Amino acid sequence: MFRRLFGDSKSKDTRSLSRTRHTNEQNQDALRTIDHLQQSEDMMNKKLEKYDEEILDLQNKARQYLTKSNPDRPGAIRLIKRRKQLELQRDKLWQMKQNIELVNEQVQTSHFNRQVTDSLNIGQQHLKRTQKLMPTKKIEDIIDNITEQMEISNEINDLLAAPILTNDLNAIDFDLENELNILDNEILKENMIQINLPDAHTEKIQVSSTNDVDKQLAELQRLTTG
Numbered sequence: 001m002f003r004r005l006f007g008d009s010k011s012k013d014t015r016s017l018s019r020t021r022h023t024n025e026q027n028q029d030a031l032r033t034i035d036h037l038q039q040s041e042d043m044m045n046k047k048l049e050k051y052d053e054e055i056l057d058l059q060n061k062a063r064q065y066l067t068k069s070n071p072d073r074p075g076a077i078r079l080i081k082r083r084k085q086l087e088l089q090r091d092k093l094w095q096m097k098q099n100i101e102l103v104n105e106q107v108q109t110s111h112f113n114r115q116v117t118d119s120l121n122i123g124q125q126h127l128k129r130t131q132k133l134m135p136t137k138k139i140e141d142i143i144d145n146i147t148e149q150m151e152i153s154n155e156i157n158d159l160l161a162a163p164i165l166t167n168d169l170n171a172i173d174f175d176l177e178n179e180l181n182i183l184d185n186e187i188l189k190e191n192m193i194q195i196n197l198p199d200a201h202t203e204k205i206q207v208s209s210t211n212d213v214d215k216q217l218a219e220l221q222r223l224t225t226g
Contacts, residue, residue: 023118026114027111027114027115030107030110030111030114031111033107034104034107034108034111037100037103037104037107038104040100041097041100041101041104044093044096044097044100045097047093048090048093048094048097051086051087051089051090051093052090054086055083055086055087055090058079058080058082058083058086059079059083061079062075062076062079062080062083063076065079
């Protein structure tokens with residue numbers, strides 16, 4: 001029952017391993033083919049070089065037969081015939097080599113395309129497995145949780161940075177302000193009394209006018225508060 005619902009993991013692994021083994025065998029087969037074709041090309045190149053050397057040698061010998069004091073024309077003709085036969089064989093071999101090169105290029109291109117296709121397939125399978133493990137809804141939930149935690153952290157920071165005030169401290173500040181005002185008024189009255197008292201050596205008490213008193217009070221207020 002569980003195998004029908006969730007599948008057989010062992011069978012999946014076996015199929016995956018079988019596909020991997022098959023792919024490796026194909027890659028090895030392609031590499032062996034490319035190597036065999038390359039060896040054939042090398043062998044043909046050596047054979048073509050040998051043909052060229054023999055053809056050149058026959059050509060030189062035929063010229064020597066004709067440049068003798070007593071030219072050997074029949075001998076020169078035999079050498080020329082042999083040269084032409086070798087040229088025909090060389091041309092056929094050269095064409096065969098061209099065909100081998102073409103096939104080798106096609107095999108290499110096919111092998112390269114197969115490797116690219118296998119790589120794309122592996123990447124696609126990896127992406128599919130990853131996306132199954134991380135669906136869009138799960139990613140959205142993660143982002144929402146991160147955002148919520150950041151908001152909570154910011155609120156905590158704001159609370160910790162706020163000044164701590166209590167009712168007792170507020171009451172103390174209010175009482176201190178009242179006492180300070182009372183003390184200012186007492187100092188102001190004492191200064192007013194000292195201003196109005198006459199000096200001991202003066203014979204006549206000089207009474208200040210109302211405007212002068214107001215100015216003096218204003219000056220004292222400025223001095224005490226400033």
